[in-house]
Structures are given as C-alpha cells and as structure tokens.
Amino acid sequence: MGFSHLDDESLIQQIQQGSHGAFAAMVNRHSNRFYRIAYRLVFNKGDAEDMVQEAFLRLWARPQLWNPGKQAKFTTWFYKVVINLCLDLNKKKKPLDLPEDIEFADRKPGQDALLGIHQEQTLVDGFIKELPERQQLALSLCFYEGLSNKEAAEILGVKVKALQSLIMRAKTTLKEKVKRHLGGGSI
C-alpha cells in the first residue's frame, strides 16, 4: 500500500503503529524542508544533515512523543524538535570568527564580481549570526521558510505580536549593518 496520499497526521499514526513504510514516506516528504531550517541555524551542511537525521531517528524510536491532542500540526511540532537539536549543537560548538576580508591569491577577470558576491554572502551570514538567537529564528522561519506569523509564533512558543517584534528588530538591525558595510547603494 502506498503512503503518498496520506497526510502527515495519518502518516504519523501509521508510524506509531510501527509502519516503516510510513516513516520512509515521511522522511522523503520532509527531509529537505527540515534540512533548510537546520542549515539556517547551524550554518554547515554536514551538521544540518546530521541534525535532521537525528530528529527523524528520534521520531522513529519514540513516535508516541507526538501527541495529536496537544499538537495541531506535525510539521509545527517537528520544527521544534529540529530547532532544539540545532540550538543544542550550537551551544556545544565554539563560535567561529568570520574573516574580516577574503583575498584571492591569483585574481582572474570576472573574479572581482565573484569576490563581491562572496563577500556579500559572507557578510550577510555574519550579520545574521550576530543577531540574538530568537531574532535569528524568527527571521529564518518567516523570511526564509515563508511560514505564517501564526505558525512561527507557535513554533517559538510566543504570541504573534512578540514574533512580529522579533522580526522587526532583526530586520532593522540587519538593514543598518548592511547599509554601513555594503554601502547605501545595496539597499
């Protein structure tokens, strides 16, 4: 029997009954989505993949942790699981300093443009890393993942107004930094 037609909540019920096929369907459906948020939080492909794997293996080992009475949506609950694993990992890791500037040993034509893009990416990443954890999370969930304010607020366990305040503060800080470092022309 195929599982692709089942919604997440039905799939998790099947998983709770020990269906490995349902678990595989769930992983296939959502691993990339949860990888994206993990990557935004741990800034590293290998770590992000490990965190997603760990979260799914925990789900397989203890599927009863998802309680349909308490949690409305599976993805909302699972975002929390992945985010908590990523935050724990970040606490264990030593903070990495970003290089002030990047130098290419042998510049070729066109490399200046590449350098510009790379520098911009590095700077934006650096600015986001400097934001308080909750502001980073709010920005990642709403801006990068495109979740509604309501869902993001539920994941973070705050009220919608508080989430909006986090987004506003995050964007305002970032805007100022981008203006200062990349010049007014960028924005």
Next chain:
Amino acid sequence: MTMDPEQFKENLLVYGSNVHEWPEDIRQAGLKALEISSELRALLAEEERFERVLETRWYEEPSRDLAERIVSASQPKKKKVWPRLVGFFSELVWEFSLPKPALTAVSVSLVFVLILGFVIGFSNPIGSVSTEGTQTDLQEFLYYEGEVL
C-alpha cells in the same frame, strides 16, 4: 481604512515587500497608501533591495541521498550469526519440550551412555599397542639392506 506611513513601515518589515501577500485585513489599505504616497513607494523599493541582499545569504543544497540515508539508518541492523544459532537451538528445544520426569529420564540415560562409552574406551585390550613390537619394526625398516622393490 487608511494606513499612516509608520504603520506601513512596520507592516513592510513584518510581512515583507510583496504587499499583495499581506494579510487580507490590511492589504487593501496598504495598496491604497502606496498608490497615493511617493514616500511609501520609495520605502517599498528600499525594502525590495534589502530583501534581495538577504536572499544572497549562503546556502548549500542537501545531499541527494539524505532521505535514503535516514531511512536506512532507521532500519534494524542485522543480528550476528551466533545469537541466531542460539535462538535456533532454544527454539528447537522448546519445540520438543518434554514433561519434567521424562526430561530427567532422558538426561540420566544420556549421562549413563556417556560413562559407558568412557569405560569401554579405556578398558578395551584390542586398542592397546605394543611398544616393543613397534620399535623392532621400525629398526627393521631403517636398517633394511635387502633389495628395494
């Protein structure tokens, strides 16, 4: 319903530069405010540029086999041969399980057969070898000077 520049600015930060995707209850007011104010249009253009900068953020796609890897890691590992053998024998014993008196009788008989085997093995004179004879034969073999067939 009207929207003042401050409110517009806040909504721009919260909901982003695509005013058409703002929540329904404020969308029309936002579009109307935009229509009549060049200041707000400038703000919107600035927000769009800022969002483009945010979108340049570094991102690496996941490995193609990520889902496959997770699924295979969740499968139970194959058990070693030894525990499987033990399991096989215990199942066998279970299959032919006997009542306690019968099991005792079988065990006693097996022990008796074993003891009998030892007794016969150690007391059989046919099995003993004469050392003297062996030595003589060996000497004859080593020092044979006759014709080799």
